[in-house]
Amino acid sequence: MKIDYEFIKEALPDIAGYIPVTLNLVLVSLLISFPLGVLFAWINYKKVRVLSPVVKAYMSLIRGTPVVLQIYIIYNITPYILASILEKMGSDVNVYRLNTIWYAYFALSLSTTVTIAEAMRAGLETVNNGQFEAGLSIGLSAPQTLWHIVFPQALTAAMPVLGNVAVELTKATSLAFIMAVTEITGRAKVLGGGVLRYFEAYICVFILYIVIIAIMEQLFKLVEKRISIYRVGRHGSVRI
Amino acid sequence: MICEKKIMKNSLLIKKTLGVVVGTVLALGLTACGKDATATTAPATSADNSATESTDATSADTAVESEATDESSEARTIKIVGKSSEYPLEFIDDNGQWDGYEIEVLRLIDEALPQYDFEYVEGNDQTSNYTGVSTGKYQLVLSNAFYTDERAQNYNLPANQSGASPLGLIQRTENADITSLDQAADAGQIFTPSLAGDGLTYQLEEYNRQHTDKQLQFEYSDPNSLWTDAIAFVAEGRYDTAIFPATYYEQLVTAEDGSYHQYADKLSFKATIPCPTYFVIAKEETELSDAVSEQLGILKDSGKLEEIAIKWYGFNPFDLDDELAK
Amino acid sequence: MQKISIKKIIYYFTKSVPALGVTFAYVIISMIFGTLIGALIYRMKTSKYRIFRIIASLYVTIVRCTPSLVMLFLVFYGLPLLAGGELGEWLEELPILTFVCITFSVFIGASSSELIRAALEAVAKGQKEAGLSVGMSSLQTFVHVLLPQMLRNATPNIGNTVILLIKEGALAYTIGLRDVLGQAYYLSGREMNAYAVSMYIALTLIYWPLTIILERLFASLEHALTPWERKNRHKDISVGPAVGECNI
Numbered sequence: 158m159k160i161d162y163e164f165i166k167e168a169l170p171d172i173a174g175y176i177p178v179t180l181n182l183v184l185v186s187l188l189i190s191f192p193l194g195v196l197f198a199w200i201n202y203k204k205v206r207v208l209s210p211v212v213k214a215y216m217s218l219i220r221g222t223p224v225v226l227q228i229y230i231i232y233n234i235t236p237y238i239l240a241s242i243l244e245k246m247g248s249d250v251n252v253y254r255l256n257t258i259w260y261a262y263f264a265l266s267l268s269t270t271v272t273i274a275e276a277m278r279a280g281l282e283t284v285n286n287g288q289f290e291a292g293l294s295i296g297l298s299a300p301q302t303l304w305h306i307v308f309p310q311a312l313t314a315a316m317p318v319l320g321n322v323a324v325e326l327t328k329a330t331s332l333a334f335i336m337a338v339t340e341i342t343g344r345a346k347v348l349g350g351g352v353l354r355y356f357e358a359y360i361c362v363f364i365l366y367i368v369i370i371a372i373m374e375q376l377f378k379l380v381e382k383r384i385s386i387y388r389v390g391r392h393g394s395v396r397i
Numbered sequence: 398m399i400c401e402k403k404i405m406k407n408s409l410l411i412k413k414t415l416g417v418v419v420g421t422v423l424a425l426g427l428t429a430c431g432k433d434a435t436a437t438t439a440p441a442t443s444a445d446n447s448a449t450e451s452t453d454a455t456s457a458d459t460a461v462e463s464e465a466t467d468e469s470s471e472a473r474t475i476k477i478v479g480k481s482s483e484y485p486l487e488f489i490d491d492n493g494q495w496d497g498y499e500i501e502v503l504r505l506i507d508e509a510l511p512q513y514d515f516e517y518v519e520g521n522d523q524t525s526n527y528t529g530v531s532t533g534k535y536q537l538v539l540s541n542a543f544y545t546d547e548r549a550q551n552y553n554l555p556a557n558q559s560g561a562s563p564l565g566l567i568q569r570t571e572n573a574d575i576t577s578l579d580q581a582a583d584a585g586q587i588f589t590p591s592l593a594g595d596g597l598t599y600q601l602e603e604y605n606r607q608h609t610d611k612q613l614q615f616e617y618s619d620p621n622s623l624w625t626d627a628i629a630f631v632a633e634g635r636y637d638t639a640i641f642p643a644t645y646y647e648q649l650v651t652a653e654d655g656s657y658h659q660y661a662d663k664l665s666f667k668a669t670i671p672c673p674t675y676f677v678i679a680k681e682e683t684e685l686s687d688a689v690s691e692q693l694g695i696l697k698d699s700g701k702l703e704e705i706a707i708k709w710y711g712f713n714p715f716d717l718d719d720e721l722a723k
Numbered sequence: 724m725q726k727i728s729i730k731k732i733i734y735y736f737t738k739s740v741p742a743l744g745v746t747f748a749y750v751i752i753s754m755i756f757g758t759l760i761g762a763l764i765y766r767m768k769t770s771k772y773r774i775f776r777i778i779a780s781l782y783v784t785i786v787r788c789t790p791s792l793v794m795l796f797l798v799f800y801g802l803p804l805l806a807g808g809e810l811g812e813w814l815e816e817l818p819i820l821t822f823v824c825i826t827f828s829v830f831i832g833a834s835s836s837e838l839i840r841a842a843l844e845a846v847a848k849g850q851k852e853a854g855l856s857v858g859m860s861s862l863q864t865f866v867h868v869l870l871p872q873m874l875r876n877a878t879p880n881i882g883n884t885v886i887l888l889i890k891e892g893a894l895a896y897t898i899g900l901r902d903v904l905g906q907a908y909y910l911s912g913r914e915m916n917a918y919a920v921s922m923y924i925a926l927t928l929i930y931w932p933l934t935i936i937l938e939r940l941f942a943s944l945e946h947a948l949t950p951w952e953r954k955n956r957h958k959d960i961s962v963g964p965a966v967g968e969c970n971i
Contacts, residue, residue: 160804217934220886220934221886221931221933222890222926222927222934223890223891223894223904223930224890225893225894225904229620233626233919233920234920237633253633253634257616324788328788328789328790328791331790331792331793334617334619335618335619335620336618337616337617337618339617342792343593343617343618343619346524346593346594346617347594347617349593349594350592350593350594350595351593352550353527353531353547353548353551353552353594354551355524355527355531355796356528356532356796356800356801356804359528359797363793363797366788366789366790366793367785367788369788370787370788371788481913482912482913483912484912484913484914488912488913489909518899519901520898521896521898521905521908521912522896522898522899525796525799525897525898528796528800529800532800532803532804533803534800534803621912622911622912622916622919625915625916649915657917
């Protein structure tokens with residue numbers, strides 16, 4: 158077999174046209190999972206009664222199963238559960254007409270929430286307890302201390318890991334096609350399937366992911382640099 | 398720790414991206430150079446055309462030639478890739494043996510062709526099976542394949558069919574009167590997600606190409622279980638309709654012990670589209686393709702194909718196909 | 724929705740569990756070769772020649788940026804193609820497991836090069852000097868002083884990588900590997916996926932406990948490798964197993 162360069166040349170811009178879908182998946186999933194992840198981290202860090210074991214069980218379950226399996230389960234089961242709930246509530250909303258991208262957001266957020274929660278908890282642990290006390294002693298309220306003092310430091314410490322989470326999430330979006338969301342991998346399969354040039358299509362995907370993620374990493378590096386002013390002095394060498 | 402991102406500490410983004418692109422291009426270039434020079438200079442399409450022409454013109458000669466040359470040498474191993482769980486088409490049974498309609502047909506062909514030795518390989522993704530045939534990893538792919546222009550251009554489809562797989566639409570009983578693609582398009586029905594590059598999908602794509610004024614509505618998707626999911630998807634109301642092979646519908650839904658018989662009351666199905674199926678053979682294997690095609694012709698004429706089909710499907714899809722074609 | 728059948732869950736569970744052998748095979752092989760590649764890449768990264776450093780960085784970047792599914796595909800089909808000729812033909816004859824091992828070794832090669840660097844850096848410089856100052860050779864210092872500490876530091880990450888690999892292997896079903904998920908899908912496909920939901924539950928019941936057991940195992944291993952006086956120290960900088968998770 159010879160590699161069909163013509164195909165790559167024609168398909169690459171076409172597939173690149175679906176980068177917005179991939180980025181959309183990444184951004185929305187991050188938006189969903191970041192607050193949840195921080196919340197879970199806080200619950201675990203503070204060992205909140207009842208909630209902490211629940212969160213831990215959830216995290217363990219998600220950590221313990223392959224993402225593909227999670228995707229299959231969500232895609233195949235949620236619509237039916239939703240439909241029966243809505244039916245009971247007497248709503249006539251047709252869940253089956255729901256854009257499948259919502260299942261993708263949901264499925265991708267499941268595991269991203271867990272990795273963010275883990276990163277943030279590790280970040281919280283790097284913040285010395287004294288910081289919290291110091292905040293309170295100068296008259297800040299507990300939420301204020303949390304927001305202005307503890308959180309920025311934890312975030313800074315967790316930043317490199319969060320960058321990684323984003324990279325992993327981007328790679329995981331390649332599985333969204335299982336849920337009928339046509340992102341770059343999906344488009345490549347459609348194009349490659351049309352003329353049965355799957356290998357070339359995959360080379361296009363390969364190139365695109367490298368470019369997207371390389372740019373993303375540079376962005377995260379910039380962000381990391383900017384927020385490094387929050388870095389805790391004493392723990393300057395903290396590795397995450 | 399691994400998560401620290403200190404890759405390429407000092408280099409700039411542009412440098413990095415450029416490096417990657419150049420690296421990839423170099424790698425691709427090397428691949429091309431590794432292949433024979435004639436191939437790289439000739440544009441793919443023209444090469445395809447000429448190959449097809451020569452097949453038509455000299456098929457009889459090559460078949461004779463191949464037998465002559467192969468008598469002196471040992472039997473050549475032909476790698477055949479198929480999914481391991483496509484019951485009743487091809488599957489691996491509990492004893493680890495391949496079985497099914499297409500396998501049984503191929504065994505007969507294998508017996509008739511001493512110059513080849515068929516070996517079956519498990520591959521569970523249609524995408525990767527087809528890729529394997531185009532990269533030369535396998536010589537033949539089993540997928541109950543329908544004729545598509547793309548397949549004919551990129552692979553060798555033996556002139557004679559390997560089977561028949563008449564198609565129809567799965568409908569909920571209230572829509573039972575919608576049996577053709579045309580009616581489905583008029584009714585604005587939404588089809589279950591389709592596998593990219595699949596024969597079933599091709600039927601829908603082809604319809605849309607020919608009818609620019611009214612289009613069938615469908616999305617693409619990926620999982621292997623997609624086409625069996627379609628039964629439940631339609632029955633549960635998640636989608637309106639699905640295009641489906643009659644051979645499978647009979648045995649999955651209609652049959653008392655079918656895996657999806659629970660939906661039998663909710664669904665209706667009528668075969669309306671005739672569809673011969675083919676073995677898909679690698680582009681450069683014209684000799685193999687001709688030899689297989691010749692044997693398929695013999696098996697079809699002797700009624701053997703129909704016999705095997707009835708054994709696996711419970712009815713004769715060839716007859717139904719012929720009927721629909723009229 | 725499909726009915727969930729306890730009988731089917733048990734069927735899929737018992738029939739798929741034996742395929743863990745395949746899973747462990749590729750995990751162990753990939754860990755070994757991946758670490759070797761990682762050591763080589765680390766060596767190249769710290770080389771005084773710029774070209775080696777560039778190659779190493781390029782390798783890590785490309786691998787990091789590629790989804791496993793894409794990499795599996797490229798290795799499985801691209802490698803024989805790229806090699807071409809007799810080598811290519813020989814490669815094509817190899818069982819699927821080999822390509823899965825190659826793919827994951829490539830991945831681990833990238834992540835473990837970072838791991839090795841981090842583990843080395845974490846061992847304070849003073850340790851090496853101390854070793855040398857008491858008259859050990861630099862090899863002795865490495866084996867007796869640095870290596871045990873490196874191993875301890877790396878244990879959580881090794882654990883994470885193993886768990887991640889077990890899960891990633893699920894994707895290799897697409898090229899025909901029959902690991903746990905592959906085996907379950909095969910069985911389900913033969914029944915036309917009529918009991919897919921029961922199959923998913925069975926898979927969850929295999930993967931989840933397995934991961935928990937492995938997590939515990941590596942945690943106690945880390946504990947065992949930690950000298951007693953350090954166990955009581957305030958846990959300052961060591962960040963739990965969570966962190967390595969995101970990368971393989």
